[in-house]
Amino acid sequence: MSNKDINIIFFGNTDFSNPTLLACYESFNLKAVVTNKSKKMGRGQKILDTPVMTLAKEKNLKIIEGIDLNDSSFAKQLKDLKPDFFVVVAYKILPKSLLDIPKYGSINIHSSLLPKYRGAAPIQHALLNQDDSTGISTFLIEPKVDTGKIIDQFEIEILEDDNYGSLSKKLSDAGANLIDSSINKCLNHSSELIKQDNNKATLAPKISKDDLKINWNDDSSMILAKIKAFSPTPGAFTTINNKRLKIFKAQSINNDNKNQIGSVYNIDKNFFDVQCGHNALRLFCVQLEGKKAMDSKDFIVGYQDLASSILK
Secondary structure: OOHHHOEEEEEEOOHHHHHHHHHHHHHOEEEEEEEOOOEEEOOOOEEEOOHHHHHHHHOOOOEEEOOOOOOHHHHHHHHHOOOOEEEEEOOOOOOHHHHOOOOOEEEEEEOOOOOOOEOOOHHHHHHHOOOOEEEEEEEEOOOOOOOOOEEEEEEEEOOOOOOHHHHHHHHHHHHHHHHHHHHHHHHHOHHHOEOOOHHHOOEOOOOOHHHHEOOOOOEHHHHHHHHHHOOOOOOEEEEEOOEEEEEEEEEEEOOOOOOOOOEEEOOOOOOEEEEOOEOEEEEEEEEEOOOOOEEHHHHHHHOOOHHHOEEO
């Protein structure tokens, strides 16, 4: 069977999904793309497509809006396309009724080296835990989340200047590079698929709003890890004079000062330092509530009370 004889239905919503969608479009017979319904957003109630829908429209692909995954008419649309595989990237959990449709199974691309970091936020947890490396896994989907047989994996080093945005891009591209070999391995070398060791499994649950709040009593390295994990979105935050201040770029620095925890000191024209429970953080990019993100040098010029501020 040549690649162009393999029928694929792709499921995805986000920018993370798009490199794999493009790879499926170029390599296989992409029968349809399933993505969330467009939504009205903002004051003008402008209709916004998901990034996956935008790309699918550019390529003139058949689009199916996945509103109710348990709807029988939705399932029938998928069955009528006679898919060999579903390829699922950053989408909802598919019910078993849908997983039974493709001839050879459903492949998911997950941004960790499974069974490590099963769950919704593996990239963020790898950064929060200050891991040296992470990776991408392709696996056959089973009803229990992130537990299926592993098809392929690729390890990626986490660099000092990586954050959620940069690491997501690397992992997204790596996943796209694996989809061709993963589909062909399922077809021709299924005996090589690896059963996950549940005893080695760790979890990466969905991020809550509380996870984004900075505690200045923590070590500066822990706070920096949080900033990286949530940059450029949704942003780790603190408060300054009762206003929310998001921090997007910082550096951990050593100090032996006895400054009050959370106090701002050493204000330079390009940065300012904040005392942590141990050592300090040097802030380079911030966003004050109601304002746009800006370099610290611009924030310093416009915020007159900075020298006497305590971040909480």
